[in-house]
Amino acid sequence: MDGSRRLGCAGVFALAVVLAMSSCGFASGQAMLSRELQALLLVKDSLHDPEGHLTGWGLAERGGEVEMELLACSSWKGIRCSSSPPYVVEALDVSSMNLSGFLSPAIGALHNLVNLSLAANNLSGPLPEQLWDIGSSLRFLNISNNLFQGPFPSANVSRCSSLQVLDAYNNNFTGPLPLQISSLTELRHLHLGGNFFDGVIPPQYGALLNLTYLALSGNSLTGRIPVELGNLVLLTELYLGYYNIFDGGIPSSLGRLSALVVLDMADCGLTDDIPAHLQNLTKLDSLFLQINSLTGPIPPGLGALTSIRSLDLSNNLLTGHIPPSLSQLLNLKLLNLFRNQLHGHIPSFIGDLPSLQVLSLWENNLTGRVPQQLGTNENLVIVDLSSNMLSGPIPPNLCLGDQLERLVLFNNGFSGSIPDSLGNCRKLVRVRLGNNQLSGSIPPGLLALPSLQMLEIPLNRLNGSIPLNIPLSTKLGRLDLSFNNLSGAIPASISNISALQTLLLNGNALSGSLIGEISQLKRLSKLDCSANNLSGVIPAALGQCGALTYIDLSHNQLVGSIPSDLQYLGVLDYLNLSYNHLTGAIPPSLQNIETLTSADFSFNDLSGVIPDKGQFATFNASSFLGNADLCGVQLVPCSLQTDSMHRRVQGEPALVYWLIVGIISSLTVVVFVVGVFCNRHAFCALLGRETVDSPWKLTAFQKLDFTASHVLSCLTDENVIGKGGSGTVYKCATPSGFVAVKRLPGTYSQANADVGVGGSNDHGFSAEIQTLGKIRHRNIVRLLGCVSSRETNLLVYEYMPNGSLGELLHGTRAGTLDWAKRYKIAVEAACGLHYLHHDCSPLIVHRDVKSNNILLDSKFEAHVADFGLAKVLDYPESMSLVAGSYGYIAPEYVYTLKVDEKSDIYSFGVVLLELITGRRPFEPEFGEGVDIAAWVRKKAQTKEGVMEVLDPKLWKEEDYADPFNSNVMGEIMCLELRSTAWWTFLCRGQPCAKWCRC
Structure with a gap:
């Protein structure tokens, strides 16, 4: 048994001894170090260390007596001591070690600590008030990215009068902001954001005159922003936005913060005009005021912010023109003015800003032509001017520097052709040019761009053909060329776009046949080729596109029969084959598509009996009109069919009949044998049978007081508290209380086992479970562990008594x-x-x-x-x-x-x-x-x-x-x-x- 275990067994007594020792003056530096290292052992004992970072913390036994290691300060991970007598602990840094548990009050015995960092762990519970017993030596305190909860303890915070950095970002603290922090006059950096603090910002924070960084964002603060914050003239960064809802507008007193580099007041309920006093913030690099209700015009005085690189005034109620004074912002990289009520032209100086990378002006009332020199600075990455009333040609040099990634111009009145230069823009990811008046042909290289994920050019006047030579593309997921004047055939090379999910070619003048190569598009989910001049048959290979949910081939010249292979489209939701020249019967196998909610076969030359089972039982007559020889309960009773139709039915060869019967019988036997085999494995998994090939393994995400066998013993019918599509849930008693155990459906197969998939060998499942196991948030059920075998997986969650x-x-x-x-x-x-x-x-x-x-x-x-x-x-x-x-x-x-x-x-x-x-x-x-x-x-x-x-x-x-x-x-x-x-x-x-x- 090591020293830390012994201390853990008598933790209360040891804590009392350490605190008592802290009140006595030990002349010896070694005695002082011994006292502080014992306090560290108590801290260790309160932590769960699954990765063993703190295993080196301990006591050495020599000559039958426990003796503190003299070199502990250099061998204990995360600990730094003074380099000369008296030897004391000066720094404790255990950040990012995946620790959980709570912080022991013994931390207060480290009276010489200068730097304490517990950041990026999973520590929970209240922050101990004894922390402030460290006293005036403490200068840097970082407890960010943990799960500390409850009110922030601050009654004795003044004892740490030398504190310069206090970072409590991203915890679960509640209640009002701690008022007593205003007594820490040496404080330079204060971050209390990302918590659940409520109430108002204390005006007393305006007395922290040495602050250079203040972040209160991401809480639930209300009231007015105190004008006293204008006294913090050394501030370089101020963050007040996100989830706080303040009354009124931006205090004009903030114009006195002449050292500010970042001012972020986004999404915090601001109203009124933007104060002109902000023009005094001449060192400002970033101004974020988006997602508020600010009114009035953009102040011309913002042109004085010549150092600014990011200006975001989007999602407000701003009116008027874009002021010419912004032409002085030669360092501007980001200009976001979207979702306002701005009008007038886009000023020509916008095209001359030498550093501009992001220009987002969408959803305004802007008119006129876009400056044609836009893009000549060779730095543009994002251009979004959509949903305005812009006209004229698209600037030809938007991708001159080959940096453009997103071009969004839909819902305007742009005319002329698409610049050929876009066909060489290798970093383009999204192009959305729909609902304009663009004409000419599609640039040849546009469909071949290596990074392109979305290309939308619907509702324009494009002509010519779809480019024929489309190399293998792995990223283009959406191609929308609908409602243009495109002609010619659908190129077979479209099948090279392996990532394609949505293909919309409807409303054009395309001819030729629907390519059979379309079966290579395994991810295709939506296909619309309606309202064209396509001829030929519907390729049976279309049934190989198993991800299809939507097919519309209506209003074409298609002939032949409906391929029965469409029955393999197991997730098909919408099928429209109307207004063609299709013949033959509607394949009865289509009624087996359980997801089909809408189908239209009207106005063809179909004949025979309409299927009446499955989803077809829900379709009405409108789905079958215009087919004189169709009959069924949805349309015309089959008793009224002509004698010739009856003769055709009665004349079917008996050989075909018996062949079909034989095939069905054989398949039935195969399915039965396979089903018995699969059920045998499922039954074994249900019993939790442990075999040599499939041992049960417990993966814990925090300290647990039960084993895999304990969990398995709970899987009985009397413990079932819920059942659903994703598994059965059991209530399981443990020594420390109840937990919930979810048994996932068995996924084992020998084929999967051979490649390491299924149960605990499913590496994708394990990776995601590891991620979910690390989630720590007060509003997410905590995953405590996973018990797994090759047959199934059991997830262990905290129990929720109110269901x-x-x-x-x-x-x-x-x-x-x-x-x-x-x-x-x-x-x-x-x-x-x-x-x-x-x-x-x-x-x-x-x-x-x-x-x-x-x-x-x-x-x-x-x-x-x-x-x-x-x-x-x-x-x-x-x-x-x-x-x-x-x-x-x-x-x-x-x-x-x-x-x-x-x-x-x-x-x-x-x-x-x-x-x-x-x-x-x-x-x-x-x-x-x-x-x-x-x-x-x-x-x-x-x-x-x-x-x-x-x-x-x-x-x-x-x-x-x-x-x-x-x-x-x-x-x-x-x-x-x-x-x-x-x-x-x-x-x-x-x-x-x-x-x-x-």
């Missing part, structure tokens, strides 16, 4: 949540999702956000749960199948299968509607095929309809007698959930738009 939000809204306990609780749950769930989307590293998309996956602890605090479908994203990617729950899936996700945070945002919007209405995503009262979003959008058009939307369990009649003047309604319509724009979407153009102030 799911779905149960409390729609189950037997419905009605127990009042509006205050619902509002709180919505905000907390939004915080959890925001962490996954923006603050987690790497970013995570949940993909199954729903009320049943928001769990509630004993205090009804919300926790996002069930990451069975979650994906770790370094960049947006596409999935092979639609994932999610019915009623929560974003419509565009069904078509594109593109995984990004927007699909989660849509699903969360549905949860918000559940909270407000008390209804499920689909209810009979909505009508057939109508979901909750469509129902609310329709009801919200009238005052009476709004009354039907609100859950009657929440309010009395007098509470919403006049919803237009009700504070309750104001809260409903303006949930402070800035991760969604749902109410704006629901209310756009309707009388309730005035409620949508979020």
Whole structure:
């Protein structure tokens, strides 16, 4: 047993001894060092160190006595001691060591500590008040990127009067900002952002005259920004934005901060005009005021900020012209003025700014021609001028320096041809030129650019043919050339675009046949070639594009029969073959496509019996009109068919019949044998049978007091607390309390085992589980560990005694949540999702956000749960199948299968509607095929309809007698959930738009 274990067994006594020793004056430097190293051992004992960084911290036994190592200061990782007597601990730096647990109060015994850094770990619990017992020696304190919670302890913070750096960024501190910090007059760097502080900014912070860095962003602060902050004349960086909602505008006193280099007040509810006093900030490098409600014109005085490189005034209510004085900003690299109400021309000086890299002016009322010299500085990376009223030609030199990555000009009146130079722009990622008046041909090299991911040029006047020579492309995912005047054949080389997901060629004059090579596009999810002059047959190879969800080949000259191979399109949702010259019968096998919700075979020359099972049972006559020889329950009864048709049916060869019977019988036997084999393995996995080939392994993400065998013993029917598509959940008792165990569906197969996939050998699964295991956020259910074998995986989560939000809204306990609780749950769930989307590293998309996956602890605090479908994203990617729950899936996700945070945002919007209405995503009262979003959008058009939307369990009649003047309604319509724009979407153009102030 080593020294740290012995100290751990008598931790309380040892702590008392150390604190008692700290009050005595030890003359010996060795005694002083001994005392401090013993305090460090207590600190170690309070930490969980899964990677063994602190294993070198310990005591050495010599001659039967425990003796402190004289060289401990050089051998203990993260510790630095003084170089000469008296030997004392001067620095403790254990940052980024994946430590968890709590910080022991013994830390206060290190009275000579100068630098303390605990950053980037998973430490939780309250920050001990004894920390300030370190005293006046402490100058640098960094506890950022941890999970400390509760109020920030500051009653005795003045004891550390020499503190210069205090960084508590990205923790879970609550309550008001600590007022006592204002006594730390030596403070240079103060970062309290990324927490849950509320209330106002103390005006006393204006007394911290030595501050050069102040960050209070990312909290829940309110009130006015105190004018006293203008006293901090040494400030070089000031961050006040993001999730704080302040009253009023920018104090003009901030114009006195002449040393400021960065001023970030984005997304914090600012109103009024931008004060002219900001022109005094001549050293400013970055000014971020976006996502507010600032009004009035852009102050001409901003032209005096000649050092500025980033200017973002986007998403405000600014009016007037772009002032000519901005021509003096010769160092400007980023100019964001989008989503305002600016008008007039784009000044010519914009094209002359020598350092400009990003120009975003979209969604304004700008008119006239774009400066033709734009891009001659050879530095442009992003140009977005979309949704204005611009005209004239596209500047020819936008990619002169070959740096351009994004060109977005849609919804304008640009004319002339697309500059040929864009065909040589090797770094282009996105090109969106839709809804203009562009003419001429497509530049030959545009479809061959190596980095291009999106090319959209719809609704223009392009002519000529699609370029024939398209080399192998691995990145182009969306190609939209619809509604132009393109002619000629679809080039077979389009099949070289291996990453293509959306191909829109509709509304042109294309001819020739639909290429069979299209089967090589394995990721293709949407194909629209409608309204052309295509001829020939529908290639059977189209059935090999297994990711297709949308096919529209209508309004062409296609002939021949409908290929039965289309039955293999297992996720097909929309099929339109109308207005062609197709013949033969509709293949009965198409009724086996379970996902098909819309189909149109009208106005062809089809004959025979219309399938009437599966999804075909839901189609009405409009899907089959204009086919004289078709019959079926949806159209004309088959008893009225002509005798000739009967003769053709009766004349089928018997040989074909018996051949089909034989094939079906053989396949049945094969499927039965395979099924028995698979079920045998699944049954073994269910029993948790341990074999030599598949031992159970426990992977812990924090200190656990149970084993894999303990978890396996809980997998009994009486412990089941939930079942779903992603697995069965069990309640499991452990020595320290209950945990929840989810058994994922078995995925083992010998083929997978041979390549190391499935169960614990699934490296992709393991990598993602490792990432999810490191998530530490108060509004996300914590993954404690994973028990795995080759057959299955068991995930161990913290237990949530109040079950799911779905149960409390729609189950037997419905009605127990009042509006205050619902509002709180919505905000907390939004915080959890925001962490996954923006603050987690790497970013995570949940993909199954729903009320049943928001769990509630004993205090009804919300926790996002069930990451069975979650994906770790370094960049947006596409999935092979639609994932999610019915009623929560974003419509565009069904078509594109593109995984990004927007699909989660849509699903969360549905949860918000559940909270407000008390209804499920689909209810009979909505009508057939109508979901909750469509129902609310329709009801919200009238005052009476709004009354039907609100859950009657929440309010009395007098509470919403006049919803237009009700504070309750104001809260409903303006949930402070800035991760969604749902109410704006629901209310756009309707009388309730005035409620949508979020």
